[in-house]
Amino acid sequence: xxxxxxxxxxxxxxxxxxxxxxxxxxxxxxxxxxxxxxxxxxxxxxxxxxxxxxxxxxxxxxxxxxxxxxxxxxxxxxxxxxxxxxxxxxxxxxxxxxxxxxxxxxxxxxxxxxxxxxxxxxxxxxxxxxxxxxxxxxxxxxxxxxxxxxxxxxxxxxxxxxxxxxxxxxxxxxxxxxxxxxxxxxxxxxxxxxxxxxxxxxxxxxxxxxxxxxxxxxxxxxxxxxxxxxxxxxxxxxxxxxxxxxxxxxxxxxxxxxxxxxxxxxxxxxxxxxxxxxxxxxxxxxxxxxxxxxxxxxxxxxxxxxxxxxxxxxxxxxxxxxxxxxxxxxxxxxxxxxxxxxxxxxxxxxxxxxxxxxxxxxxxxxxxxxxxxxxxxx
Numbered sequence: 001x002x003x004x005x006x007x008x009x010x011x012x013x014x015x016x017x018x019x020x021x022x023x024x025x026x027x028x029x030x031x032x033x034x035x036x037x038x039x040x041x042x043x044x045x046x047x048x049x050x051x052x053x054x055x056x057x058x059x060x061x062x063x064x065x066x067x068x069x070x071x072x073x074x075x076x077x078x079x080x081x082x083x084x085x086x087x088x089x090x091x092x093x094x095x096x097x098x099x100x101x102x103x104x105x106x107x108x109x110x111x112x113x114x115x116x117x118x119x120x121x122x123x124x125x126x127x128x129x130x131x132x133x134x135x136x137x138x139x140x141x142x143x144x145x146x147x148x149x150x151x152x153x154x155x156x157x158x159x160x161x162x163x164x165x166x167x168x169x170x171x172x173x174x175x176x177x178x179x180x181x182x183x184x185x186x187x188x189x190x191x192x193x194x195x196x197x198x199x200x201x202x203x204x205x206x207x208x209x210x211x212x213x214x215x216x217x218x219x220x221x222x223x224x225x226x227x228x229x230x231x232x233x234x235x236x237x238x239x240x241x242x243x244x245x246x247x248x249x250x251x252x253x254x255x256x257x258x259x260x261x262x263x264x265x266x267x268x269x270x271x272x273x274x275x276x277x278x279x280x281x282x283x284x285x286x287x288x289x290x291x292x293x294x295x296x297x298x299x300x301x302x303x304x305x306x307x308x309x310x311x312x313x314x315x316x317x318x319x320x321x322x323x324x325x326x327x328x329x330x331x332x333x334x335x336x337x338x339x340x341x342x343x344x345x346x347x348x349x350x351x352x353x354x355x356x357x358x359x360x361x362x363x364x365x366x367x368x369x370x371x372x373x374x375x376x377x378x
Contacts, residue, residue, distance in 0.1 A: 076125050102335075176276070196272050202266035215247075
């Protein structure tokens with residue numbers, strides 16, 4: 001490994017490399033935005049990302065870790081491994097209303113900025129393509145498959161209506177509920193029926209009463225997916241999909257137990273049977289690494305990013321799962337000035353606007369600079 005130039009000169013060179021790829025990165029972001037794909041269906045997105053990385057000398061494995069739309073790209077063989085995490089799934093019906101097109105392009109841009117200097121810095125640069133953040137907890141599946149083994153630091157940035165360096169997220173769990181009752185005629189022989197829709201109603205009333213006794217940061221919300229097919233038949237089946245959120249992973253088990261008891265109460269009260277399943281892994285709360293966070297803050301300020309605000313948890317991310325095992329950061333970058341928020345149609349429009357383009361490039365440079373500082377600092 002040759003001696004690296006002074007950190008300031010190296011960081012300027014890294015920034016120049018990112019900006020040299022500006023047109024390519026913005027084009028990739030817009031292409032992803034124009035062709036949204038939902039969880040585990042991001043075939044084109046993954047292909048476009050891996051094509052860009054292969055074109056710049058990265059060794060790419062795709063598919064990867066048992067997921068058809070995941071990838072792992074690598075360059076360099078230094079002792080310090082930095083993973084730049086890309087998300088690229090979209091929301092059903094709303095497209096990139098969470099701005100994952102920007103996340104993918106920023107991660108790739110950061111990798112391209114670092115690539116020429118990986119050997120000087122003693123870095124192994126990895127880009128991990130992580131599908132299904134919106135639904136499916138793709139990063140939890142990648143962790144289980146070993147994607148983040150031997151990673152020393154993991155980073156990603158996310159667009160938002162505010163600027164937050166130390167992003168904190170809720171822990172989130174999912175719950176699928178299925179009631180099985182007995183069909184009957186509602187006037188001829190209702191006494192022989194077991195009403196699955198009533199079971200769900202009892203459970204929802206119990207949850208409504210439970211909310212008064214939950215800590216302020218705990219959340220329970222869901223939808224009914226089935227509750228009978230005709231008013232002249234006592235429903236023999238009903239279903240719901242629920243999410244539960246707590247401020248820390250340690251609280252999620254208690255909340256789940258209390259909510260599941262509400263659903264069991266519905267079955268008990270109506271004589272129905274209930275099946276409770278978890279459709280996906282839990283999302284754990286995000287825990288930023290203090291050292292990486294300090295480096296990011298300094299670099300974001302040097303880039304002229306807005307002054308970050310302090311905020312409690314206001315969303316969920318499976319990057320939280322990564323942060324429990326690997327030193328990680330997940331800063332959020334303001335692209336709307338509070339005018340609209342993720343999961344709104346207006347946010348999808350903002351995700352290809354001028355502020356979004358600046359956030360993409362700042363995010364790419366900021367992560368690359370943080371990697372440089374980490375490598376130079378030892």
